[in-house]
Amino acid sequence: MREKGADRLFLIANAAVLSIVLILVLFPLLHILAASISDPQLVNKGKVWLLPRDLTFEGFRRVFRNEEIWTGYLNTIVYTLAGTLLNLAVTLTCAYPLSRKDLTGRTTVLLLLLFTMFFSGGLIPTYLLVKNLGMLDSIWALIVPGAASVWNILIVRTYFETEIPDEVHEAAMMDGASNLVAFARIALPLAKPIVAVMALFYGVGHWNAYFDALIYLSDRHLYPLQLILREILVQAQMNEAMKQSGGVLEGLAKQAEIAQLLKYAVIIVSTLPVLVAYPFFQRYFVKGIMVGAVKG
Structure with a gap:
């Protein structure tokens, strides 16, 4: 045509x-x-x-020799993997029951979840809660408070409702499958696209996160890479400002130049894993983003 x-x-x-x-x-x-x-x-x-x-290549040489940067890199990898796995476990196990029409009290649970999207305790109560639970200066302070995302739970719930027919569940129940078996052997294999999309969303979020670490961590050995990068950026801006103001000591100009090199080199090193990983999730991302667009 x-x-x-x-x-x-x-x-x-x-x-x-x-x-x-x-x-x-x-x-x-x-x-x-x-x-x-x-x-x-x-x-x-x-x-x-x-x-x-x-x-x-002085910037990259200094990055590769900087132990704090590599420690932050390792911490970020651990936080990203652990946080993403916890996010997926909570999101999937919460979204699947909410997609089942035979769940008693489903509407009430959905309303309670939606309430948390509009109202929260705020920063200070959240900090006090994390402190009272004994999670300060630990990995749990970075992954437990944000373990569940209501918006993502609703997206996955919509996927389960629109992409997995009720007849499939009914057939599984007639064959003697329990709800847990139906979730593990039927729902999850059919939900690979949305699982990949959620893994990408959560993974990028954890990789780029720094504010929670800034609030809850005081041990530098636990700092993620993004917090190290933030310190380098702040130091570079301060050095440049002092240099321009004229109140500089001998060697400060050279220090500002090194900070500039480190700044750009660390940005490249920190964004490279996400850029490399995205092409492997792209086909799932395109499919998952069309959740519920076509039915029938």
Whole structure:
């Protein structure tokens, strides 16, 4: 079938918009990559855009020699894996019963969950709760308070309701399967797309998180990578501000340059795992994001 004029115009406009979005997304990444291996003086002067100038790998060498960065990297991996597994366990086991129409009190439970989306205890009560539970300066302070996301529970519940027919559950019950067996052997295998999407959402959230660590952790050996990166960024800004104000000591300019190199190098190192992992989840992500769009 030949495309109509309106269809061709739509495709052209769509391609133009997507090209603009691609440029807006790629430019910061390419700029950071170029700045991480360029002379920091040229970067500060705004002479580095997409291509590196006066190549130097001093920033990456310092990153690889910095024990705090590698400790933060390991901590972030542990927090991300443990947090994502806990998130998935809570989300899936909560969403599946709520998708079953024969669950007694399902509406009441849903209303209670929705209430928490609009009202929360706040930062201070949450901190006091974490403190009273003895979770300060531990991995549990970073993964337990955010173990359940009501929004994600509702998304997974919708997937179970729309993508798994009631007849499948009825057939399993007639064959003698319990609710636990039906969940483990029927619902979970059919829910791989939404599980992958939730794993991506939760994993990226844990990987980029730093505020909870800033509030609940005081032991530097437990700091995640993002908190180390935040310190490097703050230090670089302070050094640059002192340098421009004129109240600098000897060697501060060099320290500011090293901080600039470290800043961009750590950004590259910290974002690389997410960029590498995303293509493996992309096909599930596209399918899972259409949850409930087509039924029948």
